[in-house]
Amino acid sequence: MMDSPRTAISNPPVQPMESNLTERDLVRRSATSSLPPPERQLTPVAKLIDVSKCIGCKACQSACVEWNDTDPAVGENVGYYTNPNDLTPDMFTLMRFTEWVNPETDNLEWLIRKDGCMHCADPGCLKACPAPGAIVQYSNGIVDFVHENCIGCGYCVKGCPFNIPRISKVDHKAYKCTLCSDRVAVGQGPACAKACPTKAIVFGTKEDMKKHAEERITDLKSRGYKNAGLYDPPGVNGTHVMYVLHHNDKPHIYADLPDNPHISRVVETWKGVTKYVGLAFMGLAAAGSVLHGVIGKPNRVSEEDEEHAEKLVERNGRGAG
Amino acid sequence: MDPLETETSRFWENHGEYNQVDPKSIQTEVFQLPTTCFAEEEGALVNSGRWLQWHWPGGSPPGEAKHDTWIMGQIFTRMRELYRKEGGAFPDPILNLSWDYKEPEEPDPEELARELNGRALTDLTDPTDATKIVVPAGKQVLNFSQLRDDGTTMCACWVYSGCFNEAGNNMARRDNNDPGDTGAYLNWTFAWPLNRRTLYNRASCDLNGKPWDPSRKIIEWDGAKWSGFDVPDIAPNAKPQDVGPFIMNQEGASRLFTRGLMRDGPFPVHYEPFETPVANPLNPKIRGNPTTRVFQSDVAQLGTSDEFPYAATSYRLTEHFHFWTKHNRVNAALQPEFFVEISEELAKEKGVAPGGWVRVWSKRGSVKAKAVVTKRIRPLICDGKPVHVVGIPLHWGFVGATKKGWGPNSLSPFLGDANTDTPEFKAFLVNIESTSAPGAVA
Numbered sequence: 001m002m003d004s005p006r007t008a009i010s011n012p013p014v015q016p017m018e019s020n021l022t023e024r025d026l027v028r029r030s031a032t033s034s035l036p037p038p039e040r041q042l043t044p045v046a047k048l049i050d051v052s053k054c055i056g057c058k059a060c061q062s063a064c065v066e067w068n069d070t071d072p073a074v075g076e077n078v079g080y081y082t083n084p085n086d087l088t089p090d091m092f093t094l095m096r097f098t099e100w101v102n103p104e105t106d107n108l109e110w111l112i113r114k115d116g117c118m119h120c121a122d123p124g125c126l127k128a129c130p131a132p133g134a135i136v137q138y139s140n141g142i143v144d145f146v147h148e149n150c151i152g153c154g155y156c157v158k159g160c161p162f163n164i165p166r167i168s169k170v171d172h173k174a175y176k177c178t179l180c181s182d183r184v185a186v187g188q189g190p191a192c193a194k195a196c197p198t199k200a201i202v203f204g205t206k207e208d209m210k211k212h213a214e215e216r217i218t219d220l221k222s223r224g225y226k227n228a229g230l231y232d233p234p235g236v237n238g239t240h241v242m243y244v245l246h247h248n249d250k251p252h253i254y255a256d257l258p259d260n261p262h263i264s265r266v267v268e269t270w271k272g273v274t275k276y277v278g279l280a281f282m283g284l285a286a287a288g289s290v291l292h293g294v295i296g297k298p299n300r301v302s303e304e305d306e307e308h309a310e311k312l313v314e315r316n317g318r319g320a321g
Numbered sequence: 322m323d324p325l326e327t328e329t330s331r332f333w334e335n336h337g338e339y340n341q342v343d344p345k346s347i348q349t350e351v352f353q354l355p356t357t358c359f360a361e362e363e364g365a366l367v368n369s370g371r372w373l374q375w376h377w378p379g380g381s382p383p384g385e386a387k388h389d390t391w392i393m394g395q396i397f398t399r400m401r402e403l404y405r406k407e408g409g410a411f412p413d414p415i416l417n418l419s420w421d422y423k424e425p426e427e428p429d430p431e432e433l434a435r436e437l438n439g440r441a442l443t444d445l446t447d448p449t450d451a452t453k454i455v456v457p458a459g460k461q462v463l464n465f466s467q468l469r470d471d472g473t474t475m476c477a478c479w480v481y482s483g484c485f486n487e488a489g490n491n492m493a494r495r496d497n498n499d500p501g502d503t504g505a506y507l508n509w510t511f512a513w514p515l516n517r518r519t520l521y522n523r524a525s526c527d528l529n530g531k532p533w534d535p536s537r538k539i540i541e542w543d544g545a546k547w548s549g550f551d552v553p554d555i556a557p558n559a560k561p562q563d564v565g566p567f568i569m570n571q572e573g574a575s576r577l578f579t580r581g582l583m584r585d586g587p588f589p590v591h592y593e594p595f596e597t598p599v600a601n602p603l604n605p606k607i608r609g610n611p612t613t614r615v616f617q618s619d620v621a622q623l624g625t626s627d628e629f630p631y632a633a634t635s636y637r638l639t640e641h642f643h644f645w646t647k648h649n650r651v652n653a654a655l656q657p658e659f660f661v662e663i664s665e666e667l668a669k670e671k672g673v674a675p676g677g678w679v680r681v682w683s684k685r686g687s688v689k690a691k692a693v694v695t696k697r698i699r700p701l702i703c704d705g706k707p708v709h710v711v712g713i714p715l716h717w718g719f720v721g722a723t724k725k726g727w728g729p730n731s732l733s734p735f736l737g738d739a740n741t742d743t744p745e746f747k748a749f750l751v752n753i754e755s756t757s758a759p760g761a762v763a
Contacts, residue, residue, distance in 0.1 A: 057639035058655045065651045072654035074722060077691040079675025083640075083655050091654070099696040108696050 004043040004140045008189020008203035021138050021185040028137035030129035030149075042140035046206035047179060047190055049114050050216055050244040051254065052225070053200035056081065056095055056112040063195035064093045067180065082255075089168035089175040092116055093192060096255035109246075113254040114192070114201065117164045117177035119143045119240035124263035125176075128159025134174075141206065141240035142179045150174055161236060161261035179240065209242060216244045235262035322392055324358045325648050326720040328728075336719040338689070338759045339727065355386040362388060363430040365484070365492045370518070373484050374510045375434075375492035391427045398425050419475070431490065435461060438485040439468055439476025461486045464515055484511045491516070501550040503539055517552040523566035530561030584612040584739045594748035595736050596683075598626040599703045612739040619735040624684030629750035631667070632701070633683070633711040635729035636747075640716075644728075647721035659726025660691040662712035663753065668694040670709075673755050680756040681711060683749060686731035689759045711751055725759075 002020055025042060029035045065072055070090035078085050081097040093116035100109045123143045126135040134149035135156060145156075145165070152172035156165045165174045180190035188194075189203035196202075202212060213230045220228035229248025232238045243257070251257040323330065333347040334340065359366065361382045365373040382388075397420065404412040422428040439462045447453040456467055464483035468474045476482050484492050496508035505518045512518050519525075522539050526532050530542020540549030542561045547553035555564055565573020578587040585592075593601040595609035608623075609615075637643070638656055646652035661681055663673065673679055675694040680687060690713075700707040717726030729746065736745040 055639065059639075061655055062651050065654070071650070074650065074653045074657045074724065076724060077656075077658035077660045077676065077693065079677070079691065079693055081693070083657060101696065110697065 002187055004045045004205060005184060005187045005189055006204045006208065008193030008201075010188065012188055013186060017186045019182075019185040020187070021140070021142070021181055025138045025140070026136050027139050028123070028126055029133050030126050030135040031132040038139050040139070042138065044139075044141045044206040045179070045184060045204065045240060046141065046209040047119075047193060047201060047203045047241045048209040048213055048244065049241065050200045050202070050213075051111065051113055052216070052220055052228070052244060052246045053198045054095075054112045054114065055198055055200070056097060056110070057197060058083075058095050059195045059197055060114055060192035060201055061091065061093055061095060063191040064177070065091065067183070067191035068092060068178070087115065087164065087166055087176075089166045089170075092175065092177040098253065098255050100253050111254050113243070113257060115162075115164075115255065117143065117179070117241065118162050118236070118261075119177075119179050120161070121237035121239065122263065124159035124161050124236070124267055125156035125165060125174075126159075127263060128155040128267040130155060138181070140184070142181045142184065143240075144178050144181045145174055145176060147171075147173045147175075155267075159263060159267045161258060161263055177241075206240060213242065213244050220244070220246055231257070233258070233261050235260050322354045322356050322389060324356045324386065325645060326353075327644070328718040328720060331720055334719075336725060339719040339725045354392050355384065356389050356392065357382040357386050361386070365434065367513075371512045372510045373481065373492040373513060375490055388427070390430065390433070394422070394424075394426045394428055431485070433477075434485045434490065434492070436475070436477045437481045438462065439465070439474055439479075439482050441467075441474055443473045445469065445473060463487070480513045483515055484513070501538065503537065503550045505539070505551045507551070515552050517554055519551055519554070521554050521566045521568075522551050523547070523553065523555040523561075523564075523568075526561065526566075528562060585610060594745055595623055595734060596625075596629070596750040597748070598630060598632055598708050598750065599706075602704075609736070610739045613736060614739075614742065615736055622685050623734060624750045626750060629683060629752045631709045631711050631751050631753060633681070633713055633729070633732065633749050633751040634747050635713045635715050635733060638714050638716060644716065644718060644721075647716055647718065647723040650722045653722035656714075656716065656723070658691055658724040659688075659717035660693045660714065661753075662693045662695050662698055662714075664698045664700055664709060665694055665696060666700050666707075667709040667711075667753070668692065671753060671755055673753075678756050678758050679753055681713070681732065681751050681753050683732040683734075683751045685734065688727035688729075688731050689756060690726065711753055 004020075020042075025038050025040070026035060027038060064070075070092070072084065072088060072090040075084045077083065082095065084091055084094070087094050093114055096113050096115050098111040098113070100111050101107070102109055119141055120143065121141065123135070123137055126137055126143060129135045130153060131149050131151045134146055134151065135143065136146055137143050150173040152167055152174065154165075154167050154174070156174050157163070157167065165176045167174050180188070180192075183190060190201075193201040193203040202209065204212075210230065210232070217228045217230060225246040227249040228244070228246050231243035231245050231248060231251055243251075243254075245251060245254060245257075247253060251259050328340070330351055330353050332340070333342060333344050333349060333351065335342055335344055359376075360379045363375075363377050365375050367373050397418075401415055401418075401420075404415045420428075422432050441456040441458050441460055441462060443458050444454045445456040445462075445467065447455050456462055462468060462474060462476070462482060463486050465476065465479045468476050468479060468482065484490075491511040494508050494510055497506060498508065499506050507516060507518065519539060525534075525537075525539045526541065530547070532538040532541060538549060539551045540547055540553045546557045547555055547559070548557075555566070555568060567573055567575050570576060580587055583589075591601070591603055592607065592610040593599065595613075595615075601607055640656040641647060641652055661679060663671075663679075668674070671679075673692045673694065675692060677692050678689055679692045680689050682688070698710050698712055700709050702708070713729040713732070715729050717723055718728055719725045732749065732751055733744070733746045734749050737743055738745065
């Protein structure tokens with residue numbers, strides 16, 4: 001049996017192949033405590049997105065739609081090049097355009113970041129997911145949604161530090177980038193990386209991608225980008241989608257890429273041994289909330305907080321011009 | 322005949338504000354014959370490197386779409402039949418047209434390619450030895466060197482000759498070996514003319530025929546003839562001291578200026594566009610290029626900067642290819658709607674918000690578009706004054722999968738470059754204001 005693919009540019013196999021990603025290769029399975037350890041360790045893979053080489057052509061978005069056979073709506077122009085203006089259940093990846101004036105040089109820099117699932121080594125979505133087997137992690141690092149197990153609760157959205165999953169209004173299931181797990185399973189790299197005309201998106205083993213990133217960072221530093229660096233955030237134990245950023249000291253300028261992403265504490269507490277205690281607690285809380293509804297006043301503050309948070313999200317989304 | 326719907330073929334159809342016409346008053350009858358797209362066809366794609374790359378169909382045509390060759394074959398054979406039956410003033414060119422295809426109703430792409438290459442109509446003999454037959458009648462010529470101007474050969478396009486000779490379909494070759502690592506790839510498809518990959522490649526050698534850079538040899542003079550990794554663009558035995566690389570010029574060298582070929586030659590002079598917000602600093606009294614061909618009625622349609630203070634330019638986006646991809650739902654989702662781009666300064670001046678509707682109009686027309694407000698277009702300072710620029714991408718119309726929109730051609734002038742008549746779509750004058758959505762009552 002073959003190991004993980006090393007590149008995204010190889011030609012597809014001409015003979016039907018067995019999938020290389022099976023149930024036996026899972027290292028994590030949502031809401032499952034008794035997962036047998038995998039019999040083998042696949043070489044970890046990664047997609048590296050070099051933001052400095054991206055020309056914003058959206059070929060990756062196009063390839064993603066074609067390969068995953070999604071049906072994105074023809075939306076409207078809301079004043080920016082980012083189209084659609086957010087990730088959707090039918091658009092797993094999105095070029096986010098930011099016009100940023102570098103205060104040091106007064107130069108306009110058009111920052112174009114390909115947004116999508118980061119495939120965290122420590123996946124907040126999976127940890128938050130209450131549906132057994134709806135979110136899985138393979139030993140090569142890919143975090144995948146298994147739609148037949150998804151109950152559409154949206155906990156993965158709350159669990160994700162990067163605000164990636166989107167719930168379909170059609171089938172009420174969560175969707176996101178699969179890192180083309182169905183391609184990787186037969187030795188192919190992701191469709192976006194294959195389509196990228198400047199090789200701003202490359203794919204291979206995580207180790208190779210880190211080495212490639214080092215070369216790019218050295219090059220960028222020699223061109224004056226002294227803070228060029230690799231975005232592989234430790235807060236989620238690293239990711240299997242990484243960025244080369246020319247300004248790695250301030251990821252947030254790239255359409256609000258989190259500076260230091262981490263899984264929300266609510267999700268972390270819910271996970272692990274505390275989960276069962278938590279479940280019991282939730283039962284109590286549910287009972288309590290009934291009582292609260294009877295004898296207490298509605299919790300206004302939390303609603304306002306929620307509204308405020310939504311506004312923030314909306315504003316940030318719009319701000320990505 | 323078109324693989325896709327176009328605004329031209331639907332000009333008679335009312336699309337509200339986007340195409341405000343009365344179909345009842347239009348007496349033109351339109352026949353639309355749906356054709357196949359390149360991916361559904363067999364044939365050659367020719368790139369800017371002059372390669373003729375043969376390709377095979379990757380899919381079946383949708384619906385009633387037919388190949389151009391089928392449609393042309395059907396029309397021709399039926400017309401010929403009518404002329405045969407009914408005669409006419411001079412039916413001979415139609416009745417006697419060479420149409421030697423296995424299926425006259427649908428010529429085969431390979432049959433047509435063989436005609437591009439050309440063949441001998443009678444036995445071709447060696448000019449120095451009449452007993453020696455070079456190309457027997459009916460055989461393909463090797464390349465255009467065997468063509469004759471006495472009616473003994475035929476060829477549909479001499480520069481392509483060599484693409485499909487007795488060696489077979491050279492355009493279908495897929496050998497990616499590159500001896501010498503020169504990038505020539507002589508056995509990959511066929512390049513016109515004569516499979517030559519670099520035109521004027523003798524320029525890569527010095528006066529003695531030796532490569533300027535020996536590590537990147539393309540061709541070389543060995544004392545008796547030219548040879549190398551590419552097909553030499555010079556007679557094989559022309560001495561390097563005698564013949565220069567630019568063989569289409571008598572002097573064999575390239576020219577910095579030309580006496581006769583440019584209407585505004587010999588040296589280029591700066592002229593402002595016909596519509597400009599500033600006077601030409603070199604010739605303030607001259608409007609545009611005085612040697613441009615322009616119709617009087619179009620001069621009357623030129624605006625001035627008093628009425629139209631902003632410079633407009635048109636361009637394409639990476640998400641679309643001309644007017645084709647607006648029919649594709651994927652591309653349509655990536656750039657769904659007609660927009661114009663303006664600077665933050667102009668947006669502020671005009672009270673335009675990002676994503677808001679604007680009206681842009683010139684002396685010739687008016688369009689409505691979404692506004693993209695960007696730092697990428699800054700006001701230009703010309704003659705000490707700020708000149709605002711309106712950027713107008715061109716991929717929308719009233720047919721297709723995208724939202725309905727206009728094209729910049731509703732605004733641009735009917736003028737061409739003095740030498741090539743390339744339309745002056747990159748610089749003209751417009752005005753802009755905030756407005757309501759198309760169709761909405763203002």
